[in-house]
Amino acid sequence: MNAAGEGRTIAVIGGGIVGLSCALFLQDEGHRVTLVDPREPGEGTSFGNAGVLSASSVLPIATPGTLRKVPAMLFDKTSALSLRWSYMPRMLPWLARFLLASRWSRVERHSQSIRALVDHAPAAHDIMIQRAGAGDLVKAGGWLKLARSAEGFERATGLERQFLRRYGVPFEVYEGDVIREIEPCVGDEVTHALHLTANRRVTSPVEYSRRIARAFLERGGQHLKMPVLGLDLLGGAHGIIVEGKRRPFDTIVIAAGAFSGNLAADAGHRVPLDTERGYHVTLPMPEKPPEYTLQALEPGFVLAPMLDGLRLTSGVELAGIHAPPDFRRVRRLVPLARRYIRGAREEVLSEWQGHRPSLPDGLPVIGRARTHPNVIFAFGHQHIGLTLGPLTGRIVADLVAGRTLEIDLSPYAADRSFI
Numbered sequence: 001m002n003a004a005g006e007g008r009t010i011a012v013i014g015g016g017i018v019g020l021s022c023a024l025f026l027q028d029e030g031h032r033v034t035l036v037d038p039r040e041p042g043e044g045t046s047f048g049n050a051g052v053l054s055a056s057s058v059l060p061i062a063t064p065g066t067l068r069k070v071p072a073m074l075f076d077k078t079s080a081l082s083l084r085w086s087y088m089p090r091m092l093p094w095l096a097r098f099l100l101a102s103r104w105s106r107v108e109r110h111s112q113s114i115r116a117l118v119d120h121a122p123a124a125h126d127i128m129i130q131r132a133g134a135g136d137l138v139k140a141g142g143w144l145k146l147a148r149s150a151e152g153f154e155r156a157t158g159l160e161r162q163f164l165r166r167y168g169v170p171f172e173v174y175e176g177d178v179i180r181e182i183e184p185c186v187g188d189e190v191t192h193a194l195h196l197t198a199n200r201r202v203t204s205p206v207e208y209s210r211r212i213a214r215a216f217l218e219r220g221g222q223h224l225k226m227p228v229l230g231l232d233l234l235g236g237a238h239g240i241i242v243e244g245k246r247r248p249f250d251t252i253v254i255a256a257g258a259f260s261g262n263l264a265a266d267a268g269h270r271v272p273l274d275t276e277r278g279y280h281v282t283l284p285m286p287e288k289p290p291e292y293t294l295q296a297l298e299p300g301f302v303l304a305p306m307l308d309g310l311r312l313t314s315g316v317e318l319a320g321i322h323a324p325p326d327f328r329r330v331r332r333l334v335p336l337a338r339r340y341i342r343g344a345r346e347e348v349l350s351e352w353q354g355h356r357p358s359l360p361d362g363l364p365v366i367g368r369a370r371t372h373p374n375v376i377f378a379f380g381h382q383h384i385g386l387t388l389g390p391l392t393g394r395i396v397a398d399l400v401a402g403r404t405l406e407i408d409l410s411p412y413a414a415d416r417s418f419i
């Protein structure tokens with residue numbers, strides 16, 4: 001607040017779950033917040049995710065085991081990983097850092113840093129759900145990971161269970177027909193299941209974003225529907241460039257997901273941000289809809305019950321932000337859904353592709369720019385941005401207020417070491 005009791009003027013760049021959460025929590029503190037995004041709220045990557053509010057994401061994506069699997073995965077047309085070879089040269093520096101992040105010493109460190117965020121995320125959602133009136137969109141009950149053999153189950157979840165135990169994250173393991181007593185729609189081929197009981201699910205991620213946007217706009221928040229072309233920070237000023245004009249603000253929050261790299265560079269930080277692209281297709285809901293989010297472990301895909309049907313989400317495609325979508329791989333998974341869920345139908349109602357914003361160590365960038373402390377970074381939430389969006393909004397609000405933070409932000413600094 002200034003001497004007249006007025007809040008700061010703040011531009012939040014990006015209206016995905018992360019930017020919207022920042023905008024609403026900053027507005028709640030009395031700041032005059034302008035959301036800047038050419039798209040409608042939540043129409044970016046926050047639109048099409050699997051809707052899991054994860055309490056269990058404590059194992060980084062990069063582990064020594066993951067890397068052993070990579071060569072075979074790249075040649076398997078249904079695996080959870082694909083690479084456009086034409087993008088390989090651009091991706092190499094990112095991949096080299098990803099390799100380095102898979103060393104045990106780094107896995108240990110990064111898992112603690114992810115855990116610190118995931119631990120605080122549910123409380124931030126509880127506040128957001130209430131604030132945005134979104135209680136009807138969120139269901140408790142958990143997430144079931146499904147395997148069709150004991151070996152497949154061990155391969156896919158053995159290490160994960162070690163980490164869950166270590167961090168005290170609750171889970172259950174089921175075998176045989178017990179699985180179908182818990183979730184009657186699970187197919188007969190499934191023999192083993194890992195039940196992550198503390199996870200919740202959102203039945204429409206885009207509607208969750210829209211409710212946050214509505215709460216923000218109803219209280220007088222502004223939405224400037226334009227792309228930000230760059231930042232103008234000369235001489236200690238803080239401006240965003242839109243339509244060739246400079247608009248001044250006291251504080252700028254960069255929350256443009258996978259598109260945040262150039263804006264961060266304007267604020268003096270070259271971060272190795274790239275994208276792990278992801279796809280979904282919507283299938284008709286089976287007659288008996290699943291109660292839980294289901295994950296097929298081999299090959300890896302998720303079946304998430306949503307308001308508009310059964311959402312089948314795919315793994316990761318490494319192809320940068322500009323390449324057009326290629327739906328062939330996710331379509332190949334559609335017939336496999338039947339192995340995991342009774343009554344799954346092969347009719348594709350809609351298709352979607354989005355960009356997970358990812359740093360090679362799997363951690364987001366949250367915090368102030370070193371040389372421009374009134375520029376705040378809030379991007380790079382990779383596979384768990386829906387989970388971490390509201391928490392990030394709270395952290396950004398705490399930073400602007402100068403409050404002592406619950407979480408040490410040094411692991412998420414823009415200028416941390418990636419090697």
Ligand SMILES: Cc1cc2nc3c(=O)[nH]c(=O)nc-3n(C[C@H](O)[C@H](O)[C@H](O)COP(=O)(O)OP(=O)(O)OC[C@H]3O[C@@H](n4cnc5c(N)ncnc54)[C@H](O)[C@@H]3O)c2cc1C
Nearest residue numbers: 014016018044045046049050052228257278384385386387
């Ligand atoms: C298939 C898939 C499944 C997933 N499942 C889950 C899950 O179950 N649980 C979970 O927690 N996470 C999940 N995720 C990850 C999650 O969806 C993302 O981490 C999250 O949506 C990122 O949110 P964001 O706000 O950072 O980015 P986005 O939602 O992409 O929003 C960024 C916004 O910035 C805007 N923008 C870009 N450039 C500019 C500019 N120059 N000026 C102004 N605006 C700009 C864009 O228009 C966009 O609206 C999944 C992702 C995928 C792809």
